[in-house]
Structures are given as structure tokens and as C-alpha cells.
Amino acid sequence: MTGFSFLRVLALLVKEFTQLTRDRVTAAMIFVLPIVQLLLFGFAINNDPHHLPAAVFAQDHSNLTRALVASMERTEYVDVRYLPRSEAEMERLMRQGKILLAVTIPPDFTRRALRGDKPQILAEADATDPVAASGAMAAVAALPTEALRHDLRNIAPEPTAPAFEVIAHRRYNPENLTSRNVLPGLLGVILTMTLVMMTAMAVTREYERGTMESLLSTPATSAEIMVGKLTPYVLVGIIQTMIVITLAKLLFALPLAGSAAGWFAFVFAVLLFILGNLSLGYLISTVAKSQLQAMQLSVFYLLPSIFLSGFIFPFLGMPRWAQLIGEALPVTHFLRVVRGSLLKSQTMADMGGELIALGLIVLIFSSVAVMRSRTTLD
Template identity: 60%
Template sequence: MSAFSLTRVTAVLVKEFTQLTRDRLTYALILLMPIVQLLLFGYAINNDPRHLPTAVLAQDNGAFARSTLGAISNSGYFDIVQTARTPAELDRALSRGEVMFAITIPADFTRRVVRGDRAQILVEADASDPGATGGAVAALAALPQQALSHDLLGAVAPVRADPPFEVIVHRRYNPEAITAYNIVPGLLGVILSMTLVMMTALGVTREYERGTMESLLATPVRPLEVMAGKLAPYVLVGLIQTAFILVLAKLLFDVPMRGGWGALSVGILLFIVGSLALGFLLSTVARTQLQAMQMSVFYILPSILLSGFMFPFRGMPEWAQALGTAIPVTHFLRIVRGALLKGLDFADLWPSLAALGLFVLVVVSLAMARYRTTLD
């Protein structure tokens, strides 16, 4: 064996650069991944959400009530986006996830403030995600001392050091702020995405690499029949995974399961079928198992970061929320958490169910179009 040769090293180097130009998809994904991570972690992730959507039921429209609502808005944590007319309307907005806070100002608020008679306002928080509301709830502690500081002057000035009113906070759906109640149901969507999308993409791509797909293409089997036959066993795998996760969630973490089983069952089935169809679509684009795995990761990473699983959805900027809304995992998490923690069913969860149905329709159509191209 001769000594180290710079010429041979150069030859190998040229060979590798040539290989790079032939596998552009793989290396494009490698270069894109750190850019996507940098943008998401740098701009989209926020552990102290502000401008959280808030609904108000103001039964007292006096000056003190208006000043209190103004102070709440000026805190930066609350954006008043709805004005309810009845307690039922306020409760419905909170349970459906349209708002994260519901504020009730009682009819006798002004009278009690003037008399110094323990005036109160009620703030109900959607605590199904404790991390999303913790900062806003903490900001309410300073509200009674500051909200009416410019209003209570002269004859109505408080004679004691006590605050002019009290804020009563009710944490709904997760009053003890147990993180597992939010994380464990969310894991269902993440685990199904990681296993089903990647498993299907790798399995079908493996057949292309081994040449067994060519034999299948020579048969009169139609594209939809191929997809149905290949995905049906994985649907069963996804259902078994779902049952296993839900049973462990109850036994190990005592996650509340309040109902909504009809909507939850439909949502699970739609999400499983959509994830498998997405894996099939990726397999028609990828030429190797490595590419299939990389594209699967490229889909799973935003699903974890932008869906509200790890970080509060409402804490992200509007452009990131728009991207997150386009991700099916976001809607699936709303269905799972809404059914298990709030007991919501079809009447409340139909927007997320419709989004998952649209996702299935679009992905199946694209997969069929790609598969027909392969046939041709």
C-alpha cells in the first residue's frame, strides 16, 4: 500500500461533489432544516403569551366598569374580541376555544365600589393549557390597585388601604394546572404522526428500492385500490396505538375523560387516514428511504412546534398561527383536548372535524395524482 495520496483524496472529493448534484432533494432538505428551526424558535416560539383573546359580559356599563376593562386591555395580556350578552354565550365561547378568558362584571359593581362593599369581578380562564394562561393570571394580581387609581378621587376615594375590588379567578377544565392533562392528550397526535406518516413513507419507498413495486404496477390494480390495500393494515395499527395511549393516560396520569366520544372517534379515524395518505404521498415523491425519512421529519417538526403541543398556540405571532392552522395536528389536538378535558362533541368541534376531512380529501387526491404519474 502506497503512502497517503492527495490525488486519490481529490478523486474521492470530486466523486462526493458529483453525488451531491445527483441527490439535490436530500441535501436541499438538510440545508432547509436548520433554517426552518432557526425561524421557528427565533420568531414563532413564545413562552409568555400576550394579547390573548378575551370575551366580556358587562352587566354594569358605568365609568368604573369601563376603566377596569381598559386597564385589563392595557396590561397587554388580554385582547377583548367578544362581547357576550348572556352567561351561556360567554361560557360557550370559552368552551369552544374561541377565547381563552371570560370576564364578567356584575350589575352591582359600581355601587359596591362606591360603598366599599367588597366589589368583585369574575375572570374565567381556559386552563387546559396552564402555560398559556399563567402569565396573564399573574398579571391580574395588580389590577385592583391600579385600575381605578384615577377614578376614585375626592368623596369616593377609598378610606382604607384595601383594594377597591377583588378579582376572582376560576381556572376551568384544569383547575389544578396539571401539565400532564395538556401534554398527554396532545401526545396522541404527535405519536400517530411520527409513526404512521414515517412508517407508510418508508414502507412504500422500500418497495420501489427493492423493485417489488414494478410487479405491482404491471397488474391491473387501480391506484385507489393500491392505496386502500396498503393503508388498511396501518389503520388498525393506528387504532391500537390510540387505544393504548388513552388507557395509559387514564391509568398512569388520571387524565379526565369527560365525554365527546363520538366526535373524538371520527377525529381519530380522519387523522389516521390522513396521516397514512400523507405518508403514501411522500413515498411517491421520495426516491430513497433516506429521502422519505427526511421529508417525514420535515413535516413532523412544524407539527410539534406550531400545533400548540409544546408551546402555547396563542403565544405565536399571527403568521405562525396561520401556518399552524394549516397543519392537521393542530385541529386534531383541539378535538382530543376538547373532547377529553371539556366534554365537547360534534356541535362544538365540527370546525376542526371539517378541517381534518378537507385534509384527507386533498392528500388522497394528490397521492392518487402522483401515483398515476408513476404509472405513466
């Protein structure tokens, strides 16, 4: 029996480091992942979003009204991007998610303000994202103490009380419950986490055991093999969806879609999202050389899906480059559809753009996965 040898330990260390540098995927995960996550989330995450899209339905077209709108924009919390001509048009903008804040100015606003009658304006916020809505509502609520003072000073003495009142209304989530925002998003995260990782590791296991090589030697094409392997996991995703929605309804009173059109859009989005996650998992399996690598790559994808999709942090609070990355993630569009159908009673017409984006992502993932699978084994 020989004694402990530092030379043999050194030789083993050299061997392990050499093997580590040859494994490009693992090396990239070690060095690239921390840098990417630090830069990505350090610059992208923001719990105090500014320049949120807003609409003003002004029934009083006066200088005071224009001064009030200008005061809103000076807060930098909102950008007035729409000037609808009717309540129905503003309702449509809110329901489709194009605006986060809707302000209605009554037709007698100027006359009552000049008389000192303290007119009221209505501010409605899309509270499906309570964090984003809170900043906008706080900025609007502070307007009576700041706005119009200079404009009214030339007409009346220095006012001792606010010139108008703001009636705040939180739409779709009046109780401002965080669960109304988190639970629909949690469905997307659960499906992403389980389906992508489960598929990637299951197919990679086939490569490790050599059974995939046997399948590729049969007359079955790459597309047929992929469809055959992924179809059982579609049922898994459907069962997970039913469990999450049922428990969310029973335990947290999550509202469900109130119309057949809303349910149809929800089910269609769930199926598209499941197919997209499975296709991505299959694509990862064509890159990974081991189950460990498959799990690492799945985690690398999962983190941006959680932080850049609007699940935890307000999507509108992120810089534009981070929003572009988020738009490329299927979970971002899925969250909008789920929240829209369950909380806003959206229909297919309201969420058509999100469903088209989901469909394109599924098509891209599945096409690339089929092309990659043809060259995986020599």
C-alpha cells in the first residue's frame, strides 16, 4: 500500500481541469452564466416603473385641461399616449392592455375649477400588476396639491385647498391582491420549469443510453420521433394546468374566464405554450451531451423567463432592451393571455397578437429542434 502522493493528486487535478475546458457547455455555464445574470438583472429589474402608458378622455378642451395633462406627464410616471374620443374606446384600450392608466376629465371641469367647486376627475388603473399601478396612482393622487396652482393664481387668489379631487379606481383587482397577479403567472412558470427540464433530461437520457441511436436507425423520421416523444408530455402539461387552476380557485378565489370566448382563448394559449416548452426542451436535448448539461441549460432559460416576463417585476419598468428580450420569451405572451382571459374577460380579438406571437415561437422552436435532431448523431 503506497502513501499519499501530492504528485498523483496534481495529475488528477490537471486531468479534471483539462476535461472541464473541453466541455464547452459546462465551461460556459461556469463563466458566462454569472456575468450574464448579473448584467441582465442588475440593469433590467426595476420596482419603480416610470413612463407608463396612459390615456386621457378629456371632455373639457380648455387650457386648464391641457395644463393638467402636462402636469401628469411631468411626474414622469405616466406618458399620455392616447386621447380617446369615447369611454368605449378608452375601455377597449384598458382591456387590451395598451394602457395602464385611464383618466377621465368631465365636461364642466374648467367652470367648476374657476368657481372653486373642486371638480372631480376619474383615474382608473390596471391593477392586474399592483406594483406598476401603485406608482402611477400615487403620482395622479398627488396632482391636486401641485397641478393648476400657477394657472389659477392669475385668476383667483392663492388657493388654500386643492383645486380638484381625484377619484381613484383599481380595475380588475380592486382589493389590490398580489395573488391575482402572481397565481396566473405561476402557471406559466410551473409549466416552463417542469416541461422544459423534464423533456430535455428525458431525451438526453435516451442519447446517453444509446436508445435514441436505435430509434434513428428505424424508418421513423426525426419529426415523427419528436412528435411521438413529446405527445405524452402534452397530457402532463394539461394535468398540471388543471391542478393549478383548480387549487387557485378553491384556495385563493382566483376569478376565472367569464365567457366561452375567454375560455377558448385560454385553452388555446395553454396548448400553444405547452407545445412551445416541449419543443424547447427537445431542442436543448440536441445541444446537451449529458443530463447535467440539460438541467443547466434549462435553468439558464428559466431564470430570464421568471425575471423578464413580468411575472415578478413590472414588465413596463424594464428598459427597452430588456423588454425586447422578454418579448422573445413565450412565457411573456402566455402571462398576458392568462391574466387577460381570467382577470379582464378578454376575448380572442383582444389577445390575437399574443396568440400569434406564441404560435410563431412554437413554430421556430419546433423547426429548429427537428433540424438539429437530424445532425445530432453521426
